[in-house]
Amino acid sequence: MGLLLLAAGALKIGHAPALAAAIAGYHLLPAxxxxxxxxxxPFVEVFLGLYLTVGLFVRFVGWVAAAQFGLYALxxxxxxxxxxxxxxxxxxPDDVATADWPHVALDLLLGALCAxxxxxxxxxxxxxxxxxxx
Amino acid sequence: MNRKTLAxxxxxxxxxxxxxxxxxxxxxxxxxxxxxxxxxxxxQSTLAAGAxxxxxxxxxxxxxxxxxxxxxxxxxxxxxxxxxxxxxxxxVLNKLFxxxxxxxxxxxxxxxxxxxxxxxxxxxxxxxxxxxKFAVAYPIAYxxxxxxxxxxxxxxxxxxxxxxxxxxxxxxxxxxxxxxxLTAQIQRVLK
Numbered sequence: 001m002g003l004l005l006l007a008a009g010a011l012k013i014g015h016a017p018a019l020a021a022a023i024a025g026y027h028l029l030p031a032x033x034x035x036x037x038x039x040x041x042p043f044v045e046v047f048l049g050l051y052l053t054v055g056l057f058v059r060f061v062g063w064v065a066a067a068q069f070g071l072y073a074l075x076x077x078x079x080x081x082x083x084x085x086x087x088x089x090x091x092x093p094d095d096v097a098t099a100d101w102p103h104v105a106l107d108l109l110l111g112a113l114c115a116x117x118x119x120x121x122x123x124x125x126x127x128x129x130x131x132x133x134x
Numbered sequence: 135m136n137r138k139t140l141a142x143x144x145x146x147x148x149x150x151x152x153x154x155x156x157x158x159x160x161x162x163x164x165x166x167x168x169x170x171x172x173x174x175x176x177x178q179s180t181l182a183a184g185a186x187x188x189x190x191x192x193x194x195x196x197x198x199x200x201x202x203x204x205x206x207x208x209x210x211x212x213x214x215x216x217x218x219x220x221x222x223x224x225x226v227l228n229k230l231f232x233x234x235x236x237x238x239x240x241x242x243x244x245x246x247x248x249x250x251x252x253x254x255x256x257x258x259x260x261x262x263x264x265x266x267k268f269a270v271a272y273p274i275a276y277x278x279x280x281x282x283x284x285x286x287x288x289x290x291x292x293x294x295x296x297x298x299x300x301x302x303x304x305x306x307x308x309x310x311x312x313x314x315x316l317t318a319q320i321q322r323v324l325k
Contacts, residue, residue, distance in 0.1 A: 015218070016159070016165070016168075016169045016172075017165070017168040017169050017171075017172040017216075017217075017218050017252075018172070018218040018219065020169050020172035020173045021172040021173075021217060021218065021219055021290065021291065022309075023173070024172060024173050024174060024290070025289065025290045025308070025309060027289065031170065031173040031174045032173075034172075034173035035169050035170055035173040036156075038169060038172070038173065039152075039155050039156065039159055039169065040152050040155065043148065043151045043152055043155060044148070046151075047144070047147075047148050047151075051144070056140065056144075057137075057140075057141065057144070084289060086290075086309065087219070087290075087309040087310055093218060093219075093222070098309065131136070131137055131140075
């Protein structure tokens with residue numbers, strides 16, 4: 001999960017215009033929100049991915065990531081329901097996948113996995129566990 | 135290092151990363167303008183597949199295009215020179231034009247009042263510079279009145295519309311569309 005978020009965020013860094021266009025394509029947020037979101041979202045994803053990967057603050061980060069995937073699923077579902085041909089924008093500018101029901105299902109699955117990780121945290125290899133012992 | 139220090143350090147690191155990104159965009163006005171332009175939601179035309187294609191003309195790099203006079207199916211793209219999706223889509227359209235250029239009338243029409251740098255106004259020169267920069271092989275036109283955009287846009291850039299010989303829209307979508315998907319739509323209209 002961590003590596004997935006890390007890759008998703010890293011592939012978006014430096015491509016704010018493409019991400020802004022993808023977010024605006026959902027017709028959900030005003031331009032004043034889309035612009036700063038397109039700049040900050042990749043960094044947030046990278047940080048969430050990094051912490052999930054090393055197992056630091058897994059409970060908190062896991063719930064945040066689960067909520068994030070839930071929001072993605074809602075946004076994509078709303079585009080599908082409204083018949084808006086939005087670009088997914090999931091993995092940076094080279095990802096030209098269209099927002100569709102399989103993407104909604106995938107995001108819900110990833111959200112559920114993040115929630116499970118948060119619920120069962122810390123894992124055996126997580127840094128959280130080692131810090132507790134120290 | 136305890137958990138509290140790590141937590142504070144993490145938050146500080148995220149804030150620094152976001153601050154660096156914000157400063158970079160503020161000090162690069164062209165990029166900022168691109169982000170601001172890309173953030174605007176475009177009002178969508180009510181046209182969809184199955185509708186009669188409204189008449190339009192465009193003065194392209196290959197001469198005058200007149201929908202009423204063309205006897206071939208039409209592949210129309212409405213683009214913005216500043217739009218990164220449109221810039222990348224040029225490679226897809228070049229490939230399609232090389233493959234289907236003899237059977238289908240390709241025409242790409244500009245549909246934004248902003249130029250390639252994201253801040254200057256759109257112009258004929260800007261569209262020609264776009265064509266040169268991205269080695270556009272298909273006919274491309276500047277539409278200062280944005281008439282074609284008003285008629286056809288599907289809520290985002292680029293908008294791609296395919297029109298059959300009977301002037302009926304068979305496909306209308308926006309966003310970066312893959313070569314395979316467009317090929318399938320073209321094959322449908324050529325049957």
